[in-house]
Amino acid sequence: MFSLLLLVLLPQVVIDTSRAVPLPPVVVTATRSTRALSEVPVPVQLVPAEAIRQSGTARLSDLLAEQPGLLLFEDHGTGLMIQGFEPDYTLLLLDGEPIIGRTAGTLDLDRFTVQGLDRIEVVRGPTSSLYGSEALAGVVNLIRRQPAAPLATQLHARMETHGTYQLGTTTELRRGRLGASLLFDHYRTEGYDLAPDVFGPTAPSLRDYTADVYLTWDLPRRSLLTLAIRHHQQRRQSAFALNGTPHDEAYRQTDWSLHPRLQQQLTPRLRLDAELYLTGYETRTRMTRQEDGLLYYADRFAQAYRKLELRLQQLLTDHQLLTFGGGAVQEALEGDRYAGRVTARSGFLLLQHEWAPRSWLEVVSGFRFDMHSDYASRFSPRLAVLVRPATSYRLRASIGSGFKAPDFRQRYLVFTNAVAGYSVLGVTRFREELARLQAEGQIAQLLIDPDRVATLRPESSVALNVGGEAAWLDGALTLSLNLFHNEVRDLIDTQPVAQKTNQAFVYSYFNLERIYTRGLEVALTARPQAALTLSLSYQYLETADRDVLDAIRAGRLFGRTASGRDYRLRRSDYGGLFGRSRHSGTIHLRWQAAPPGLTVALRGVWRSRYGYRDVDGNGVVNRADEYVPGYTLWHLTLGRKLGRYLELQGGAFNLLDLRRPALMPFQPGRRWFLTLTFHIQPRNPK
Amino acid sequence: MPMRILALLPSLTFLLAACDSGELVNDTPPVEAVVIKDLPADPLITRDPQTGRPIGTGRYTFFSLRTGEIVLRYDDPDRSDSASTAWDLAFQGTNILINGGTSGPGQGGAVVLEVPFDEVTEAPADDQFRVDGEDACPNGVQRAICPGSGNGWYNYDPATHIVTPIPGRTIVVRTADGRYAKMRILSYYKGAPDPGAIDREANPARYYTFEYVFQPDGSRRLQ
Numbered sequence: 064m065f066s067l068l069l070l071v072l073l074p075q076v077v078i079d080t081s082r083a084v085p086l087p088p089v090v091v092t093a094t095r096s097t098r099a100l101s102e103v104p105v106p107v108q109l110v111p112a113e114a115i116r117q118s119g120t121a122r123l124s125d126l127l128a129e130q131p132g133l134l135l136f137e138d139h140g141t142g143l144m145i146q147g148f149e150p151d152y153t154l155l156l157l158d159g160e161p162i163i164g165r166t167a168g169t170l171d172l173d174r175f176t177v178q179g180l181d182r183i184e185v186v187r188g189p190t191s192s193l194y195g196s197e198a199l200a201g202v203v204n205l206i207r208r209q210p211a212a213p214l215a216t217q218l219h220a221r222m223e224t225h226g227t228y229q230l231g232t233t234t235e236l237r238r239g240r241l242g243a244s245l246l247f248d249h250y251r252t253e254g255y256d257l258a259p260d261v262f263g264p265t266a267p268s269l270r271d272y273t274a275d276v277y278l279t280w281d282l283p284r285r286s287l288l289t290l291a292i293r294h295h296q297q298r299r300q301s302a303f304a305l306n307g308t309p310h311d312e313a314y315r316q317t318d319w320s321l322h323p324r325l326q327q328q329l330t331p332r333l334r335l336d337a338e339l340y341l342t343g344y345e346t347r348t349r350m351t352r353q354e355d356g357l358l359y360y361a362d363r364f365a366q367a368y369r370k371l372e373l374r375l376q377q378l379l380t381d382h383q384l385l386t387f388g389g390g391a392v393q394e395a396l397e398g399d400r401y402a403g404r405v406t407a408r409s410g411f412l413l414l415q416h417e418w419a420p421r422s423w424l425e426v427v428s429g430f431r432f433d434m435h436s437d438y439a440s441r442f443s444p445r446l447a448v449l450v451r452p453a454t455s456y457r458l459r460a461s462i463g464s465g466f467k468a469p470d471f472r473q474r475y476l477v478f479t480n481a482v483a484g485y486s487v488l489g490v491t492r493f494r495e496e497l498a499r500l501q502a503e504g505q506i507a508q509l510l511i512d513p514d515r516v517a518t519l520r521p522e523s524s525v526a527l528n529v530g531g532e533a534a535w536l537d538g539a540l541t542l543s544l545n546l547f548h549n550e551v552r553d554l555i556d557t558q559p560v561a562q563k564t565n566q567a568f569v570y571s572y573f574n575l576e577r578i579y580t581r582g583l584e585v586a587l588t589a590r591p592q593a594a595l596t597l598s599l600s601y602q603y604l605e606t607a608d609r610d611v612l613d614a615i616r617a618g619r620l621f622g623r624t625a626s627g628r629d630y631r632l633r634r635s636d637y638g639g640l641f642g643r644s645r646h647s648g649t650i651h652l653r654w655q656a657a658p659p660g661l662t663v664a665l666r667g668v669w670r671s672r673y674g675y676r677d678v679d680g681n682g683v684v685n686r687a688d689e690y691v692p693g694y695t696l697w698h699l700t701l702g703r704k705l706g707r708y709l710e711l712q713g714g715a716f717n718l719l720d721l722r723r724p725a726l727m728p729f730q731p732g733r734r735w736f737l738t739l740t741f742h743i744q745p746r747n748p749k
Numbered sequence: 750m751p752m753r754i755l756a757l758l759p760s761l762t763f764l765l766a767a768c769d770s771g772e773l774v775n776d777t778p779p780v781e782a783v784v785i786k787d788l789p790a791d792p793l794i795t796r797d798p799q800t801g802r803p804i805g806t807g808r809y810t811f812f813s814l815r816t817g818e819i820v821l822r823y824d825d826p827d828r829s830d831s832a833s834t835a836w837d838l839a840f841q842g843t844n845i846l847i848n849g850g851t852s853g854p855g856q857g858g859a860v861v862l863e864v865p866f867d868e869v870t871e872a873p874a875d876d877q878f879r880v881d882g883e884d885a886c887p888n889g890v891q892r893a894i895c896p897g898s899g900n901g902w903y904n905y906d907p908a909t910h911i912v913t914p915i916p917g918r919t920i921v922v923r924t925a926d927g928r929y930a931k932m933r934i935l936s937y938y939k940g941a942p943d944p945g946a947i948d949r950e951a952n953p954a955r956y957y958t959f960e961y962v963f964q965p966d967g968s969r970r971l972q
Binding site for chain 2: 508510559561562568619620621622623625627629630631676677678679680681682686688689
């Protein structure tokens with residue numbers, strides 16, 4: 064109840080974790096204040112270090128794929144789908160700061176090693192009231208491990224099917240007021256080929272390096288200074304045939320971040336957080352003809368993001384905590400498709416009030432106001448309430464607004480397809496580029512008034528989450544439930560604006576579509592014995608395009624059967640948005656046998672069919688052959704301690720070897736793995 | 750490939766019509782539904798080796814709804830018939846022209862209705878008909894039957910490059926001599942395969958299979 068105090072004394076809490084006192088799990092993402100998981104009024108999911116380790120996964124994609132209510136969405140990389148949203152709409156954070164570098168909206172989860180993480184927090188529902196753009200479906204926060212042990216080093220070596228190896232080390236050090244965590248991780252895979260009769264691999268071979276340094280310094284007078292530095296590089300090598308001629312494709316991606324942060328207790332009731340966050344992302348692609356190395360295509364893209372943020376947290380009387388913050392962001396972008404370098408500035412203010420007026424009630428309200436040089440300003444409020452009618456029951460309700468800023472393409476793109484002759488112009492470039500095309504005599508006619516290509520509004524949502532938790536048998540049985548509805552408008556799409564003299568069109572971007580996603584998430588966890596945990600989860604999801612529903616209601620949308628008969632679509636014929644399964648679920652079985660130090664983790668991930676193409680020409684999912692059939696994947700991980708220093712882990716992902724090369728090229732089938740971990744930790748001098 | 754014209758058996762038409770309307774008007778014999786298979790609409794000669802864009806002759810195949818016959822094939826170098834009223838529709842790639850306006854000397858026009866073929870019982874009023882060179886399409890061109898994905902009779906999937914007729918769209922045509930017909934396009938690929946099972950080799954593009962009903966008596970009745 065009085066955990067509001069907890070966050071004010073944060074530097075000491077950090078020191079507390081070095082003792083073996085089990086604290087209730089705390090989370091920081093949902094309110095930007097350190098709160099016990101059980102007191103947060105919005106749905107939050109926690110993946111602790113123990114679960115990360117027991118899963119035996121190497122990459123974030125594999126780890127998140129088996130978590131309740133999270134599904135993967137493949138589109139230019141492996142992205143995350145929360146509450147039925149495409150990956151563009153989920154914000155990924157590293158220690159509370161946004162990770163940049165998306166391709167076609169997807170932030171590739173294969174980029175991230177799970178090493179060095181203390182936990183992952185997943186917040187459901189819009190959290191733009193704290194984080195601004197992209198926090199529309201939810202927020203995933205990767206939290207680094209705080210250095211606590213005087214000295215602990217871990218070496219791990221892992222091998223997996225498809226020539227996949229991982230070699231890494233993590234070290235933590237603490238000397239008095241200084242702490243350090245160091246991470247180096249190398250991951251490589253030879254890729255795989257599901258269609259040997261087609262030239263080129265299905266998945267490229269890959270070399271990936273991550274280096275991460277995290278330094279902490281407990282200054283006197285209750286202040287904590289931290290510095291996080293990360294560098295990551297991934298190289299991919301692939302090949303493809305272009306009109307029968309073999310070509311090589313080389314891709315290199317580099318990203319880095321620098322994140323100094325000061326947490327200062329100004330008075331016993333007032334805390335200051337000052338953060339600077341600098342990050343960069345760069346990709347290079349080269350396609351060359353194999354026989355003579357002739358360049359076919361080259362592309363470079365670079366992105367930089369700089370942010371300064373200050374937050375004050377004031378503890379008021381009657382269990383109230385006020386957070387006030389603001390910041391400035393500068394973004395820069397450079398790329399072959401963006402005609403040079405572009406910069407944009409934005410600023411934001413946020414205010415949040417956390418209040419526990421009664422021992423059974425908590426109310427969190429707040430908003431954030433975002434101003435940007437390239438798109439309309441955005442006000443994002445949120446109100447969340449937690450009620451505890453009894454100790455083991457909690458009810459939550461929250462209503463909030465999320466948004467996603469127009470992406471770089473929509474803002475800055477200046478692209479002409481040399482083959483097909485069409486052009487796509489981002490809205491900020493539109494006037495200038497259209498004038499240029501007109502001056503060159505390339506425009507035959509305007510299709511709409513160019514003044515209609517105005518400032519884009521961010522895509523925005525209003526969402527409701529209602530649910531709760533119950534625990535029985537001293538917590539041996541817990542049930543959690545969440546109902547959600549996300550109403551989204553102003554989704555951005557292209558529309559022709561002018562016709563060129565070559566008959567091709569000039570396109571720009573407009574706020575056009577409206578969708579909704581709604582459903583139910585349920586999770587049940589049972590611990591019949593201390594050593595055994597069984598978790599079941601289920602998600603029911605409904606998604607729809609509002610314009611499609613209007614067309615169905617008006618009787619204007621039809622399907623065509625395989626025999627050529629046309630029929631008017633009913634609501635029940637419409638399969639919702641592409642890539643969404645109506646039903647999905649997980650089952651986790653964990654068993655820890657203490658004496659031999661054996662752990663068994665069996666996980667099942669199930670999803671029902673999902674639409675992936677349109678066959679009958681109406682643009683929506685309605686026919687059975689427009690779906691990928693549902694499936695279940697089983698993963699098994701066995702771990703065993705070998706003496707004081709060694710730990711052996713092995714198992715398989717996709718144990719039953721499910722493969723559908725045409726429908727699921729990203730699923731290579733069964734992957735065996737074996738990991739050897741070597742812990743070096745000097746005995747405590749006790 | 751010679752074109753085949755399949756006129757459905759009158760008795761079958763009778764049965765179908767009976768099923769749809771529930772009762773049959775006795776004094777007016779039902780108009781016949783005709784299916785034209787694999788009308789060649791300037792199929793690919795080759796592809797541009799650099800860009801992969803399809804290359805054909807660029808010429809149209811002209812078709813008469815009254816006779817159900819091709820008036821002039823795309824590969825016939827003698828184009829004299831194209832300036833006549835002997836044809837009603839002309840096909841080239843995804844383009845369909847009517848014999849009127851800037852496309853021909855006839856009285857032709859067309860309107861694409863969002864009503865399934867079987868439910869179109871009568872041609873709409875003349876002010877709803879569009880004419881080539883007069884009425885603008887969403888993508889700017891002036892055409893009775895709009896080209897472009899989603900604008901007229903088809904959707905184009907940029908991922909698979911497949912052109913699929915939009916179900917439930919019926920093209921009502923005013924012919925060169927001012928009579929009415931309704932049509933629906935069944936396939937753009939030779940052999941009219943199911944759109945989910947198009948084989949690029951066996952089912953080349955630019956072959957129209959369509960179904961139509963032509964009313965010879967000049968009335969608007971289309972069933």
